[in-house]
Amino acid sequence: MSAFAVWDEGEARALLAGMGRGQDKVLPMLQALQARYGFVHAAAVGLVAAAVNVSRAEVHGVVTFYHDFRTAPPPARVIRLCRAEACQAVGCEALVAEAARLGVAVDGPPAGGVAVETVYCLGNCALGPAALVGGELVGLLDADGLRALVAGA
Amino acid sequence: MSVRVFVPGDAASRSVGAEAVARAFAAAGVEVVRNGSRGLLWLEPLVEVETASGRIGFRNVRAADVAGLLAAGFAASHALAVGAVEALPWLRRQRRLTFARVGVDDPLSLAAYRAQGGLVGLAAARAMGPAAVVDAVVASGLRGRGGAGFPTGVKWRTVAGAVADQKYIVCNADEGDSGTFADRMLMEGDPFVLIEGMAIAGLAVGATQGVIYLRSEYPQAERVMRAALAVARAEGVLGGGFDIELRMGAGSYICGEETALLESLEGRRGVVRAKPPLPALAGLFGKPTVVNNVLSLAAVPWILAHGAEAYAALGTGRSRGTLVVQLAGNVKQGGLFELPFGISLREVVDGIGGGTRSGRPVRAVQVGGPLGAYLPASLLDTPLDYEALAGVGGMLGHGGIVVFDDTVDMAKQARFAFEFCAKESCGKCTPCRIGAVRGVEVMDRIMAGQAGEIAVLEDLAALMTDASLCAMGGLTPLPVLSALKHFPQDFGAGRVAWG
Numbered sequence: 001m002s003a004f005a006v007w008d009e010g011e012a013r014a015l016l017a018g019m020g021r022g023q024d025k026v027l028p029m030l031q032a033l034q035a036r037y038g039f040v041h042a043a044a045v046g047l048v049a050a051a052v053n054v055s056r057a058e059v060h061g062v063v064t065f066y067h068d069f070r071t072a073p074p075p076a077r078v079i080r081l082c083r084a085e086a087c088q089a090v091g092c093e094a095l096v097a098e099a100a101r102l103g104v105a106v107d108g109p110p111a112g113g114v115a116v117e118t119v120y121c122l123g124n125c126a127l128g129p130a131a132l133v134g135g136e137l138v139g140l141l142d143a144d145g146l147r148a149l150v151a152g153a
Numbered sequence: 154m155s156v157r158v159f160v161p162g163d164a165a166s167r168s169v170g171a172e173a174v175a176r177a178f179a180a181a182g183v184e185v186v187r188n189g190s191r192g193l194l195w196l197e198p199l200v201e202v203e204t205a206s207g208r209i210g211f212r213n214v215r216a217a218d219v220a221g222l223l224a225a226g227f228a229a230s231h232a233l234a235v236g237a238v239e240a241l242p243w244l245r246r247q248r249r250l251t252f253a254r255v256g257v258d259d260p261l262s263l264a265a266y267r268a269q270g271g272l273v274g275l276a277a278a279r280a281m282g283p284a285a286v287v288d289a290v291v292a293s294g295l296r297g298r299g300g301a302g303f304p305t306g307v308k309w310r311t312v313a314g315a316v317a318d319q320k321y322i323v324c325n326a327d328e329g330d331s332g333t334f335a336d337r338m339l340m341e342g343d344p345f346v347l348i349e350g351m352a353i354a355g356l357a358v359g360a361t362q363g364v365i366y367l368r369s370e371y372p373q374a375e376r377v378m379r380a381a382l383a384v385a386r387a388e389g390v391l392g393g394g395f396d397i398e399l400r401m402g403a404g405s406y407i408c409g410e411e412t413a414l415l416e417s418l419e420g421r422r423g424v425v426r427a428k429p430p431l432p433a434l435a436g437l438f439g440k441p442t443v444v445n446n447v448l449s450l451a452a453v454p455w456i457l458a459h460g461a462e463a464y465a466a467l468g469t470g471r472s473r474g475t476l477v478v479q480l481a482g483n484v485k486q487g488g489l490f491e492l493p494f495g496i497s498l499r500e501v502v503d504g505i506g507g508g509t510r511s512g513r514p515v516r517a518v519q520v521g522g523p524l525g526a527y528l529p530a531s532l533l534d535t536p537l538d539y540e541a542l543a544g545v546g547g548m549l550g551h552g553g554i555v556v557f558d559d560t561v562d563m564a565k566q567a568r569f570a571f572e573f574c575a576k577e578s579c580g581k582c583t584p585c586r587i588g589a590v591r592g593v594e595v596m597d598r599i600m601a602g603q604a605g606e607i608a609v610l611e612d613l614a615a616l617m618t619d620a621s622l623c624a625m626g627g628l629t630p631l632p633v634l635s636a637l638k639h640f641p642q643d644f645g646a647g648r649v650a651w652g
Contacts, residue, residue: 024438026420027403052420065422067404068369080370084331085519086555088569089482090510120406120523120573122370123334124165125555126194126480126487135372139168 004038075110086125162187189342191256192489255342274454294473299446330522332553344381350450472538521550524628585626604645
């Protein structure tokens, strides 16, 4: 079961209407839509553009620039695995190989509703390898821990 | 038995099980305080209990240990006991100014903040008046802790002198450098000191609106900061002529660059602006804007409460005050340590850090994030200050130190520096956008044994250094060339032997 609401254009329009009209609201608006629906629906680009009176190209540019924005519904479970230097120093790349062995290639298509995605730094650099799952940080991650995360334990 | 137990709510502590520990104590009827982390991260979850003789610590506590700790009455003879926390050598050798309150109490208690000297700096600033505040920050010698090291007071003076109908204080909390987590720990452990620092900055330069730009990779910091802003508003710390809005980033390393950050705040792609104009004169929405790192702003309340001279009395050379070291990567005792500038890398890595976590020899340390130099073990006697690191071809950056053992392949690290730059470049200038991609390709050829490509690598690095618009493209060659200089055996012909 998805934690997100089903896309509803009328509802989305109402949500944006309460957020102001300045261009500076573009990121907060896209973030609010993604928080509610899990992704930025193709129709949302036009809604945001209209709400702040900029071109759709401007909004599309923002959606595609930032790594956070998704343009398709997310898998049920997203494991964001840190692959920056501090985690490299304690073997995060071995976890990338482990994920592939588990059938969930990092940054590849989701498998069984699970995706493992690269992130660069979660600020847990003294207790790496680190991952972020559902807003909670995981430290000292090893192969067993990754298996448990993939299994949803 | 009625005891108060402290279980850190810091994200790093939570990442190794603090939530379950706190729940187990609460279920047993014990009063639990969620403090910040002391920064001794290898001991986390570090549980503390109040006793008549001060707070006693217990290291690496798991939920399963809770019943035993309660049954033993938190005896100092317990296997997990570390003794009086304040007496631990790692805390005693520190000089905590900015982090004085972090880890001590509930970060969302304004009463606790006041009881530990909070808001004294703001009161002093109000009594002194704007011009005297700017003078004090200049006199303290405080330099920007985000990485560039520009004198904070000089920046404030520029904004204070600008004439405009609106000015802004922007806090750069987009702490993207790997190996750094001080901003996160401060926001999660003592958010009011940042709020106080921003309020002082607003008073000093005549700004009525502040904005914190926080990276989305820090959800716990977001929760604490949002709650702290609500408390500060309700208690009247904010709202009387100065308010702060929290804005979240959306996953972009380059938005830690101040002009890209401003673009992002204005609702556009995080593309770097050409300077001039300086943000101090034409920043957010074209208005005069102070853009400061979390640690720069959070240092200010102490400076005003204790005097610029007291701050300037610490440190060495032109690096005044304290340095917040973040020790990370392959290190046995990693964490956050605040000390006067001048301690050597070796004292930090071997002394405080206790060597590598793997137990193997240290081969390299990267200082200052992904754009910082890789230094070999032979340069570990370098003091940690802005000029000394520049003197060995490195940079201090935001104070992060990442330790690697002797299994590290430095050509791979050099390749990663380009790969990271290629992924995170904003794309505005060609040397960075194209150069990073070419850099990955050149490194692939070098790693395949084509030693002749090293000349191409050096040429490309020179071009990126000289012609890039900002530090992203301009400093990516720093890790690359330092790896090549100090570890030539990993490049070129010798590479074949490495495998």
